[in-house]
Amino acid sequence: MINKEHIIALLKKYKKEQSKRFGVTKMGIFGSVARGSINEGSDIDIVVELSKRNLLNRIGLKMSLEDFLGVPVDVVAYREDLSPLLKERIIRDVIYV
Template structure:
């Protein structure tokens, strides 16, 4: 899968443009964190996505993961907000970029 989208703003705008489709996976809130959010991503970086979902089903979770990978051309590390490890929670929450429709 080619890494074609490299900038934070491009990724945010792409996700915003497809938010109606993303919401179909029961997404309440979606945000970026990690190297993309910090502006440190390179062509090999994955996309770290924090998500809050209404329904927590494997179908919605995997559907969203694959949809975002196809949409962005990047491997996606999809993390559900309630599953954040306590030791990493503060560091992750301090760098999140929330994406709103």
Template sequence: MTEPILTLPNSPPDRDRILATLRQLAPDLHQRYGVTRLGIFGSVARNEAKPDSDIDIVLELTVPDLFTMVDIKADLEQIFQRSIDLIRYRPRMNPYLKRRIDRDAIYI
């Protein structure tokens, strides 16, 4: 994939840096895992992240698979050196979560 992103201790995740890294990773994520859409939502997308914030990432896959999600999450946590909440966007999902994603998401 790519080298881990070095972050300053006690600094919040940087939205622009995360988006740039996801743009760089997108072709590989598509080839390896079938990721067709990728973005961020939540506090990082709203520029409200705190030093202990995780990164909320939303994606769509050509073939939904739990093991694929686990692998992607592990890869992204290694790269970003931060906890990742990875959500697969789908037509039928928790309505509250879907509204949050629809409201906040920034797709690459």
């Protein structure tokens, strides 16, 4: 089972090594992992701010993170025009790495 501290440590390492490749300027976790309510089969919700904003870059980042972490991830590129509900969840839960 994954735990929050382990995921944060892995994401710090990942960001240090891969941020330039994908243009990641900011990265954090939110959702069940950030709240510490992880269940068997939970995915990891990751919010990123990107300097390279395009769909192929985000898909590449998602695939790279899943390979690195060994679990499914949802990657959300933070932007001002996100849905208010999603934006609120991110702001409430986010732990930046």
